[in-house]
Amino acid sequence: MYSIKTALLALITILSLSGEAIMASDYKQNPFTLTYNGAITENIKGQINIHPLTYKLGDIEIAANVYTPANYDPSKKYPAVVVAHPNGGVKEQVAGLYAQRLAEKGYITIAADAAYQGASGGMPRNVDKPANRIEDIHGMADFITHYAGVDTNRLGLLGICGGGGYALKAAQTDKRFHSVATLSMFNSGLVRRNGFMDSQIATIQERLQQASDARAQEVTGGKILYVADTIPTDEQIAKLPYDLYREGFEYYFKTHAHPNSTFKYTMSSLLDLMSFDAATNMELINQPLLMIAGDKADSLYMTLEAFEKAHNVKNKELFLIKGATHIQTYWKPEYVNQAITKLTEFYAKSL
Known part of the structure; x- marks a missing residue:
């Protein structure tokens, strides 16, 4: 009986600690909005x-x-x-x-x-x-x-x-x-230019054109365009x-x-990222x-x-x-x- 009771108490403790850990990783539960356990x-x-x-x-x-x-x-x-x-x-x-x-x-x-x-x-x-x-x-x-x-x-x-x-x-x-x-x-620059594991090399010039067009739009007061929005x-x-x-x-x-x-980040940032x-x-x-x-x-x-x-x-x-x-x-x-x-x-x- 004693061993069962001890085991139950241990389980309750573990569950309690797990709950605290989950709360600690929730920015809403932390006064400094920290998200980590x-x-x-x-x-x-x-x-x-x-x-x-x-x-x-x-x-x-x-x-x-x-x-x-x-x-x-x-x-x-x-x-x-x-x-x-x-x-x-x-x-x-x-x-x-x-x-x-x-x-x-x-x-x-x-x-x-x-x-x-x-x-x-x-x-x-x-x-x-x-x-x-x-x-x-x-x-x-x-x-x-x-x-x-x-x-x-x-x-x-x-x-x-x-x-x-x-x-x-x-x-x-x-x-x-x-x-x-x-x-x-x-x-960052390598990946923005070539894609992750060189998966986007074929589209480098196309994406540079998009970034150039986005900057042209920005400087005329147009809408700011974003990547990964x-x-x-x-x-x-x-x-x-x-x-x-x-x-x-x-x-x-x-x-x-x-x-x-x-x-997300501004598409025009690629003008700098892709040469970095x-x-x-x-x-x-x-x-x-x-x-x-x-x-x-x-x-x-x-x-x-x-x-x-x-x-x-x-x-x-x-x-x-x-x-x-x-x-x-x-x-x-x-x-x-x-x-x-x-x-x-x-x-x-x-x-």
Whole structure:
């Protein structure tokens, strides 16, 4: 009887914890609208805290979350990490998860919405130009290096998915970053130009013409045209040929949805995106480099190409998470834990 009662109590506990986890991943249930499991729900003295704030990047107001470690003392010095979010993502999703988990390890971290996206300013909405995203990363460095307690000689960079590609470009020239890491790096320009896994090479010129026409329409005051402006049905998602897109729609629009997150971007952005390549000039990176990806990720080829080209890096490491797909590195606990362990080891040695 005792063993049955114990088992029932354990089951109730598990169900209760599962319910809490589900609630924590619902932005409506979190006072900071964070979407990930285990997210901070309140600031408690002596524990990890989150600090929503805004700052100016040029004329644009940027919305950011700064995470401070337990027992944070602004008179002391801490290493810091800038976290760049994926394409279509916002600071409350995977970027926030990794920022919080790194804060648990003693780092001051910042995750900010890209200009023209999320809760940040900028018009028209959802412009997605590489130069802007790279400047966002420089801007996060500008802000966090003046934050109380940050040791500017121990500043690291983490870019996730599309933010990973832009992190590589930012680190090529911005030597304030003493080390750089990527998670499931996505080369936005390569994919916008050639299609995922080179599936749209035949339509490059056609799409460039559409982007050119869209810009011509914009400058005359016409309607702003968008790419990926509709959400496919469940049936359409199931038929998509790539795990990245199938699981991506599930993550961004179901399990970890946030109202500020969207896949759409202005069609005119393609004029800049299609001539961009995150894997060019990799020889400019001389900081320690860690690139993490799932070994089952269909996007892995992008990480491998960039890693191979980083031939001036003396301390570089490729870490593959066994069994993980691209999107699973965003949320699946066993994969996130492996990535955080590796990142913590990397930053401890390189910062």
